[in-house]
Amino acid sequence: EIVLTQSPGTLSLSPGERATLSCRASQSVRSSYLAWYQQKPGQAPRLLIYRTSSRATGIPDRFSGSGSGTDFTLTISRLEPEDFAVYYCLQYGTSPPRLTFGGGTKVEIK
Amino acid sequence: QVQLVQSGAEVKKPGASVKVSCKASGYSFSGYYLHWVRQAPGQGLEWMGWINPNSGDTNYAQRFQGRVTMTRDTSISTAYMELSSLRSDDTAVYFCVRVENNWGQGTLVSVSS
Numbered sequence: 650e651i652v653l654t655q656s657p658g659t660l661s662l663s664p665g666e667r668a669t670l671s672c673r674a675s676q677s678v679r680s681s682y683l684a685w686y687q688q689k690p691g692q693a694p695r696l697l698i699y700r701t702s703s704r705a706t707g708i709p710d711r712f713s714g715s716g717s718g719t720d721f722t723l724t725i726s727r728l729e730p731e732d733f734a735v736y737y738c739l740q741y742g743t744s745p746p747r748l749t750f751g752g753g754t755k756v757e758i759k
Numbered sequence: 760q761v762q763l764v765q766s767g768a769e770v771k772k773p774g775a776s777v778k779v780s781c782k783a784s785g786y787s788f789s790g791y792y793l794h795w796v797r798q799a800p801g802q803g804l805e806w807m808g809w810i811n812p813n814s815g816d817t818n819y820a821q822r823f824q825g826r827v828t829m830t831r832d833t834s835i836s837t838a839y840m841e842l843s844s845l846r847s848d849d850t851a852v853y854f855c856v857r858v859e860n861n862w863g864q865g866t867l868v869s870v871s872s
Contacts (some may be wrong), residue, residue, distance in 0.1 A: 662805040684859050686773055686857075693854060693862040693863070693864060693865055694804070694862060696859055696860045705859075706859060711820075725763070737803065737804055739804075741858050741859065741861075745809075746792055746809060746858070747783050747806065747809075747818070747820075748796065748806040748856075748858065749805075749806065750796075750803060750804040750805070750806065752803050753803050753804075
């Protein structure tokens with residue numbers, strides 16, 4: 650079973666700063682089936698990035714994803730006020746399909 | 760557009776069962792696995808299992824084996840998740856999910872005596 654570890658647990662930054670979030674897998678993620686979600690209180694998660702680096706429809710280009718194998722990164726180039734939220738990575742590449750979520754990174758206003 | 764609409768909030772006593780529904784629209788219901796994910800208050804996301812709406816095959820996370828049952832009714836494009844022997848730590852929001860992009864709005868299940 651793949652385990653995803655996200656770091657840091659909390660990231661304290663100011664608007665306009667760059668955010669770098671890490672997601673490390675215990676074994677290689679097949680075919681880069683790694684996604685990133687943003688979640689705000691009381692809402693369902695919102696897809697930002699799928700297949701490691703493809704932006705979902707309507708997602709601003711300040712969000713980017715990269716990585717391969719066991720190490721993946723979500724970068725927010727310049728934080729906007731609406732970007733302060735919790736971010737989760739998800740792997741969905743196993744067969745039969747199983748979803749594994751990381752524990753989340755909270756991006757908070759410094 | 761793709762939509763997953765879930766049933767409303769539930770309040771249950773310990774030991775009871777709950778059945779949450781997820782009605783799909785805007786796509787071929789039988790063509791995509793539906794997963795169930797839950798989120799306890801202030802906690803992360805936890806995968807519970809999936810159903811293949813085409814065949815009815817299911818696969819459950821080990822920690823829910825024996826307590827969860829996922830079914831579907833293809834005539835009304837609806838999937839169901841039933842969790843039995845409820846405990847207080849089953850209090851959570853339950854989501855149905857069509858990977859990658861489509862989530863239901865969530866159903867709060869509260870378990871309290």
